[in-house]
Amino acid sequence: MYPVLSICSWKALRATENVTATNTTMVRNVVKTDNDPPFNGSEFREFANHLGFKHRKITPLWPQANGEAERFMKTIGKAIRAAHSEHRSCKQELYNFLGNYRATPHSTTNATPTELLLGRKLKTRVPEITPPAVNKTVIQDNDWKRKEQMKQYADGKRKATQHKIKIGDQVLVKQQKTDKLSTPYNPQPYTVIKQHASMVTAKTEDKE
Structure with a gap:
């Protein structure tokens, strides 16, 4: 487990790099975070490029994705x-x-x-x-089977169905309510630019 920085600057990220190097001496290939600050800023993007890991952003305001x-x-x-x-x-x-x-x-x-x-x-x-x-092949098979069972149970409980969103579609993105006049969804439409399995990436002119 690593600390989450509320205000993310390049200097703070380099300090985090020093802590990581001292305690683990390894860097993950993929780091998965939510799409909120400080992980959606240019500083964290530069940090990912500097250490050479892929930053995978999950769906905002959807805890099940993480x-x-x-x-x-x-x-x-x-x-x-x-x-x-x-x-x-x-x-x-x-x-x-x-x-x-x-x-x-x-x-x-x-x-x-x-x-x-x-x-x-x-x-x-x-x-x-x-x-x-430890037999890692057996472990991976057991892990996959258990996750598949949990997925089927969760999909059945939520009555989940396959989405029909395609690349190029315009969608509305859920947003946090800041006051009583806030709408559940951002009124500015996003355009879908990428799709992989259940993950959909959409962007506007200034935000992805």
Whole structure:
């Protein structure tokens, strides 16, 4: 997990680069964020070009598009609230939570996040029998099957249907309400320029 900068400048992004290099020594190929500030600015675009990763922007104001991160933040919030109610250090409990999470096998993959990322297990104080080596092919198959089951369940519950939006269509984009006179959708139409599976990219003259 990395900090989100409320005011994103090139100097702040270079500082984030230093933190990333010191603690992880790796850069992801694709970084997925929402399409709100500070991730929709020119500074973050320059930062992505500088480090060489692809910035993938999800649909604004639609948390389901970034469900994995949203669900994880809900779990973190629960741990922090529990620490606060018991008058413990929220920062230290957050470290403890992340350490336990990274050392706990996932219900779908049966492997810990550390094993999948770094290829080794974290040493903990819990005694255990040495498990067999992780088979990444089996893990990927199980992960795909579980995600497909969750997708079918969510689509059925929401009665989702295939959209008919095509490149060149004009669409209205949902916006946040700032007062009682705000409309649910931005009255300025966007033009669809790209489509990939369920993701649709649209832009106006000054914004994408």
